[in-house]
Amino acid sequence: MIVDAHGHYNTQEAFIEHASKWVKYEWEKRRYDGMVQTWKRFEEMTTVESWIESLNRYGVDKVLLQTAPWGSSDAVAKFIRESPEERFVGLANIDFTAPYISDSVKELERCVKELGLKGIGELYPHIGPWDPGDEKIFPIYAKAEELGVPIMIHLCTEGGPVFNDQRYSDPYLIDPVLRAFPDLNVIICHMAGDRVGALFTLMHARPNLHAELNGVVTPWFGLYDSVISPQHIMKKFLERGFATRLLWSTDVQAPYNSDFEKNKVRGHIKDNHVVKLLEEIGASEEDKANILGNNAARLFKL
Numbered sequence: 001m002i003v004d005a006h007g008h009y010n011t012q013e014a015f016i017e018h019a020s021k022w023v024k025y026e027w028e029k030r031r032y033d034g035m036v037q038t039w040k041r042f043e044e045m046t047t048v049e050s051w052i053e054s055l056n057r058y059g060v061d062k063v064l065l066q067t068a069p070w071g072s073s074d075a076v077a078k079f080i081r082e083s084p085e086e087r088f089v090g091l092a093n094i095d096f097t098a099p100y101i102s103d104s105v106k107e108l109e110r111c112v113k114e115l116g117l118k119g120i121g122e123l124y125p126h127i128g129p130w131d132p133g134d135e136k137i138f139p140i141y142a143k144a145e146e147l148g149v150p151i152m153i154h155l156c157t158e159g160g161p162v163f164n165d166q167r168y169s170d171p172y173l174i175d176p177v178l179r180a181f182p183d184l185n186v187i188i189c190h191m192a193g194d195r196v197g198a199l200f201t202l203m204h205a206r207p208n209l210h211a212e213l214n215g216v217v218t219p220w221f222g223l224y225d226s227v228i229s230p231q232h233i234m235k236k237f238l239e240r241g242f243a244t245r246l247l248w249s250t251d252v253q254a255p256y257n258s259d260f261e262k263n264k265v266r267g268h269i270k271d272n273h274v275v276k277l278l279e280e281i282g283a284s285e286e287d288k289a290n291i292l293g294n295n296a297a298r299l300f301k302l
Contacts (some may be wrong), residue, residue: 003302004062006249007249009090045260062302064121065090067090068123091118133177154190158193174186188255213246243283248292273275274291278291
């Protein structure tokens with residue numbers, strides 16, 4: 001099974017509802033106005049038919065559609081119900097900054113038990129911002145552990161959205177959670193980007209920590225390629241035995257064949273940069289199968 005562990009489901013209405021509260025400065029307002037129109041384009045491009053055609057063309061069986069931090073759990077659940085094929089896996093948007101955390105705990109239970117969503121993500125602590133290691137929000141983690149659903153979290157420098165506080169992009173912020181909830185699977189997105197060294201250290205210490213790979217050969221490492229190459233990074237992670245804890249992904253905002261993503265996701269999965277990287281470093285067939293889908297299928301109970 002081939003699973004794209006990082007897609008997004010976007011609607012303009014949900015973006016406005018969630019993102020407008022983070023605009024603080026006038027220059028952010030100007031950027032925000034442009035993002036509102038971009039999210040409208042994402043929504044217009046995202047149809048069940050377009051997604052299924054994209055998955056078939058690219059050779060992918062399933063895609064995880066994330067809703068946080070500015071999506072709608074109900075909207076993605078409805079989208080999945082309308083699909084004639086079981087190709088989509090939805091993740092819930094849970095508010096970790098709610099005045100009453102008990103409400104977020106109840107919402108998580110509703111999303112899993114009533115909507116059929118399989119996890120939480122993609123959490124953005126640097127937008128808000130909020131500390132993912134704050135014990136006040138531990139009841140949410142406890143409920144996720146109880147329900148057996150993973151959490152996907154963005155803990156790396158972010159140059160895109162304007163409402164960023166980079167102090168909350170450090171992978172080490174999640175360590176108290178990994179210690180307190182050893183049966184909770186946490187997935188750091190983008191291989192922690194420019195903080196891949198911290199990810200490597202944490203994965204060595206915490207067996208419940210995982211990573212998705214959209215980031216290992218992106219511009220995040222452009223500054224470091226002369227010192228530490230993507231090939232070196234992947235080799236070290238595989239040599240350390242992390243192949244069962246890495247997930248292949250694309251981080252698309254819309255179907256692969258959409259105007260927005262068609263230049264990023266071209267051809268077939270064999271043309272994907274991470275797949276090529278695994279071939280280049282001589283990864284075993286077992287490691288490739290785990291990374292390309294088996295790990296995601298196990299974690300999300302697909």
